[in-house]
Amino acid sequence: MANSRLLEAVPALVDRALQGDRRSIARLISRVEDGGPEAWSALSLIYPRTGRAQIIGVTGAPGTGKSTLVGEIAKLYRKSSPALTVGIVAVDPTSPFSGGAVLGDRIRMRDLSGDEGVFIRSMATRGSLGGLARSTTDVVKVLDAAGFDVIVIETVGAGQSEIEVARTADTVIVVEAPGFGDEVQAIKAGILEIADILVVNKADRDGAQSTVNALHAMLDLGTAPHGLLHHGVLMPSVIPTPAKSDERWQPPILKTIASQGHGIDEVITAVAHHRAFLAAQPEGQQRARLRASMELETILRETLLDRLLQSVGADRLNALIDQVVARTIDPYSAADQLQRAAVQA
Amino acid sequence: MANSRLLEAVPALVDRALQGDRRSIARLISRVEDGGPEAWSALSLIYPRTGRAQIIGVTGAPGTGKSTLVGEIAKLYRKSSPALTVGIVAVDPTSPFSGGAVLGDRIRMRDLSGDEGVFIRSMATRGSLGGLARSTTDVVKVLDAAGFDVIVIETVGAGQSEIEVARTADTVIVVEAPGFGDEVQAIKAGILEIADILVVNKADRDGAQSTVNALHAMLDLGTAPHGLLHHGVLMPSVIPTPAKSDERWQPPILKTIASQGHGIDEVITAVAHHRAFLAAQPEGQQRARLRASMELETILRETLLDRLLQSVGADRLNALIDQVVARTIDPYSAADQLQRAAVQA
Numbered sequence: 001m002a003n004s005r006l007l008e009a010v011p012a013l014v015d016r017a018l019q020g021d022r023r024s025i026a027r028l029i030s031r032v033e034d035g036g037p038e039a040w041s042a043l044s045l046i047y048p049r050t051g052r053a054q055i056i057g058v059t060g061a062p063g064t065g066k067s068t069l070v071g072e073i074a075k076l077y078r079k080s081s082p083a084l085t086v087g088i089v090a091v092d093p094t095s096p097f098s099g100g101a102v103l104g105d106r107i108r109m110r111d112l113s114g115d116e117g118v119f120i121r122s123m124a125t126r127g128s129l130g131g132l133a134r135s136t137t138d139v140v141k142v143l144d145a146a147g148f149d150v151i152v153i154e155t156v157g158a159g160q161s162e163i164e165v166a167r168t169a170d171t172v173i174v175v176e177a178p179g180f181g182d183e184v185q186a187i188k189a190g191i192l193e194i195a196d197i198l199v200v201n202k203a204d205r206d207g208a209q210s211t212v213n214a215l216h217a218m219l220d221l222g223t224a225p226h227g228l229l230h231h232g233v234l235m236p237s238v239i240p241t242p243a244k245s246d247e248r249w250q251p252p253i254l255k256t257i258a259s260q261g262h263g264i265d266e267v268i269t270a271v272a273h274h275r276a277f278l279a280a281q282p283e284g285q286q287r288a289r290l291r292a293s294m295e296l297e298t299i300l301r302e303t304l305l306d307r308l309l310q311s312v313g314a315d316r317l318n319a320l321i322d323q324v325v326a327r328t329i330d331p332y333s334a335a336d337q338l339q340r341a342a343v344q345a
Numbered sequence: 346m347a348n349s350r351l352l353e354a355v356p357a358l359v360d361r362a363l364q365g366d367r368r369s370i371a372r373l374i375s376r377v378e379d380g381g382p383e384a385w386s387a388l389s390l391i392y393p394r395t396g397r398a399q400i401i402g403v404t405g406a407p408g409t410g411k412s413t414l415v416g417e418i419a420k421l422y423r424k425s426s427p428a429l430t431v432g433i434v435a436v437d438p439t440s441p442f443s444g445g446a447v448l449g450d451r452i453r454m455r456d457l458s459g460d461e462g463v464f465i466r467s468m469a470t471r472g473s474l475g476g477l478a479r480s481t482t483d484v485v486k487v488l489d490a491a492g493f494d495v496i497v498i499e500t501v502g503a504g505q506s507e508i509e510v511a512r513t514a515d516t517v518i519v520v521e522a523p524g525f526g527d528e529v530q531a532i533k534a535g536i537l538e539i540a541d542i543l544v545v546n547k548a549d550r551d552g553a554q555s556t557v558n559a560l561h562a563m564l565d566l567g568t569a570p571h572g573l574l575h576h577g578v579l580m581p582s583v584i585p586t587p588a589k590s591d592e593r594w595q596p597p598i599l600k601t602i603a604s605q606g607h608g609i610d611e612v613i614t615a616v617a618h619h620r621a622f623l624a625a626q627p628e629g630q631q632r633a634r635l636r637a638s639m640e641l642e643t644i645l646r647e648t649l650l651d652r653l654l655q656s657v658g659a660d661r662l663n664a665l666i667d668q669v670v671a672r673t674i675d676p677y678s679a680a681d682q683l684q685r686a687a688v689q690a
Contacts, residue, residue: 040677047675285670292669292676297650299680304649305642307684324637325630330392331637332385335644339652343688 010038014045017146022119025146029121032138035302043138046145053087053144056271057169059155064177065201069258069267070154071112076264077150078117085117087143087151091136119148133164134298140168168291171274173197173267176215178207192218195251197270203255203263215253247281249274311342355383359390362491367464370491374466377483380647388483391490398432398489401616402514404500409522410546414603414612415499416457421609422495423462430462432488432496436481464493478509479643485513513636516619518542518612521560523552537563540596542615548600548608560598594622656687 013031016024032039056073060066067090074086112118121143123136136153143151153169174195192198192215200211252270256263278284309317320337323329329337358376361369377384401418405411412435419431457463466488468481481498488496498514519540537543537560545556597615601608623629654662665682668674674682 044675044677047677048672051672288670289666292666295676296666296669296679296683299676300650300653300683301646303680304653304684305645308645308649321634321637321641324641325633327393327396330389331640331644332389332392334641335648338641338645339649 010042011045014042017142018046018049020147022116025119025142026121029139029142032142033123033135035135039138043141046141049145050141051144053140053148053151054271054275055140055144055151055153055169055171057153057155057172058175059172060175060177060199060201062156064175065258066154066156066175069175069199069201069256069264070152072256072258072261072264073152073267074112074118074150075261076268078115080268082117084150085148086119087140087146087148088118088120089136089139089143089151089153090120090122091132091153091155119143119146133168134302137168137295137298164294168294170278170287171196171271173199173271175199175201176211177202178205178211196249196274197267198251198253199256199263199267200253201256201258204257204260208255212253212255219251219253247277249277249281249283308338308342312338316341355387356390359387362487363391363394365492367461370464370487371466374484374487377487378468378480380480384483388486391486394490395486396489398485398493398496399616399620400485400489400496400498400514400516402498402500402517403520404517405520405522405544405546407501409520410603411499411501411520414520414544414546414601414609415497417601417603417606417609418497418612419457419463419495420606421613423460425613427462429495430464430493432485432491432493433463433465434481434484434488434496434498435465435467436477436498436500464488464491478513479647482513482640482643509639513639515623515632516541516616518544518616520544520546521556522547523550523556541594541619542612543596543598544601544608544612545598546601546603549602549605553600557598557600564596564598592622592626594619594626594628653683653687657683661686 010031013024013028017028028042032042058066058070058073070088070090074088077084077086112120121139123132123139140151140153172194174192174197176198178200198215198219200208200215202208254263254266254270256267258264278287317338320329320334324331324334355376358369358373362373373387377387403411403415403418415433415435419433422429422431457465466484468477468484485496485498517539519537519542521543523545543560543564545553545560547553599608599611599615601612603609623632662683665674665679669676669679
């Protein structure tokens with residue numbers, strides 16, 4: 001009963017959020033983050049209103065000045081037109097274990113606070129692998145449906161889950177800084193391969209040009225093929241192989257000094273070029289399909305397991321885990337038993 | 346027909362691997378890495394023979410001398426008793442996109458080659474999130490069943506997936522190095538929280554003691570609670586909350602100079618202490634349950650989706666993705682439709 005009352009509240013909350021009420025947007029985001037049936041019903045309601053925003057992913061190692069850059073990008077978009085609104089989703093690299101508090105939004109708020117055309121939300125990593133990619137995508141959907149024109153997702157480009165998050169954007173900006181010794185790291189983590197735009201921030205520092213040169217060399221070497229479309233998801237069949245004749249996007253390498261606001265206009269121009277490229281070339285449609293299939297996959301991964309566990313029940317699950325621990329059954333056979341039990345239930 | 350012939354070969358291959366034939370072990374590992382029904386049948390066959398090896402996870406940032414340390418640990422175990430065999434599984438942080446070649450085993454082989462009591466296997470990250478944790482666990486099982494007494498899993502402690510891999514070990518060693526500025530990074534990534542033993546390698550360098558002190562301070566502050574049992578997996582119900590009276594393991598902080606073989610004996614002694622602790626305290630049993638449930642969860646995540654896609658078929662999936670891209674259906678409803686279709690099939 002209590003549950004159905006909560007569910008009834010969702011359409012009204014969605015209505016207020018879609019009308020742009022900031023407190024309702026914030027509350028809707030919290031519900032969506034929590035996941036579960038309530039979140040899904042909210043997302044089903046808002047989905048037809050999504051797909052309009054320009055979604056930009058910004059990623060890079062800590063210390064590259066990524067957050068400052070994101071702030072400056074937001075400010076410049078706002079300056080370009082008072083009607084243009086910006087949402088920022090900052091994914092903080094908090095420990096998955098302690099799930100600590102997040103300071104990012106407060107720090108950034110100093111510069112952008114009071115501007116009703118900017119909405120900032122920090123998200124801490126929590127729960128299992130894949131959970132963050134799911135919840136970030138969903139929070140972006142809320143902002144998209146609520147009418148924000150540009151949405152910036154900021155992540156720290158360390159692990160694979162951050163890469164997954166960045167991949168949900170239309171345009172991915174990878175931020176480097178001079179003398180950081182990051183270049184090799186970035187390649188190892190596959191970060192360069194998802195970059196649509198490379199930014200060398202703190203370009204007034206020693207070694208800026210050599211960082212730019214190193215990035216150029218890497219791109220030229222083709223050690224970092226622009227690989228968004230080649231990643232092996234579970235549904236490779238849905239992604240058409242790019243034709244050889246298709247034009248490929250060449251990631252530009254830009255220099256910025258975000259702390260002084262230098263070079264930001266070039267970044268925004270590059271984002272616009274990339275958007276135009278995606279609209280004109282088959283790659284844009286391919287990305288849309290890839291994103292849809294990844295999203296579907298993430299949802300299925302979460303819901304299939306939930307459904308199975310609900311239908312099987314904790315007692316049966318516990319008994320099977322006891323057997324696995326005792327090695328009287330192997331985990332593969334245990335998984336098979338659980339699936340059979342779920343089908344019969 | 347071809348498929349059933351391949352499946353028939355597995356029991357014979359398993360037999361030869363369990364008898365210790367190195368080439369058969371290597372081939373069995375490759376099959377297990379490939380996943381699929383063949384891998385599962387092999388793993389079911391070997392599972393009753395697993396659970397005997399001491400499994401040690403070693404993780405840390407690049408440049409900490411982790412590989413050298415692993416090599417020295419292996420050498421010292423071998424020296425302690427000629428009958429004691431060591432398996433090394435090196436998980437290389439290759440890009441998930443390019444899946445490049447791996448040099449680790451060749452480099453390490455120089456020192457350990459010719460020793461029949463050591464088996465080294467490098468694994469590149471490939472495929473989706475979770476896939477690496479699954480395949481590493483399975484490769485460790487092959488070595489365990491084949492009779493290796495100690496198995497060392499070496500990962501680079503960057504992303505969440507590496508943490509997941511380390512968590513599959515009985516004892517997790519986290520390696521730091523002086524003057525690396527890594528401490529804060531390590532905490533952010535949650536690495537310290539999974540450490541059973543902390544090693545400050547390159548202890549002859551400046552700043553070694555201050556790194557030790559910093560680690561002590563972090564452990565004392567409790568900012569890094571020994572958190573293996575607190576991680577939110579999808580099956581928290583299967584893990585009993587530790588009683589307040591239960592003794593907690595205090596991670597020792599050890600100094601080594603792996604390149605000169607210094608301090609390795611203390612590391613091995615600490616591993617033995619930790620093993621004895623786990624055997625005597627409830628935490629050992631709790632870890633075993635946690636590991637079994639994580640393993641079951643990983644398998645279910647993979648197999649549930651595979652089964653669903655097989656039963657639904659690519660055409661239906663493609664049609665639904667088209668609808669999601671066109672926003673005539675939201676991904677949650679699409680996922681729901683796929684699940685209903687699978688139940689009816």
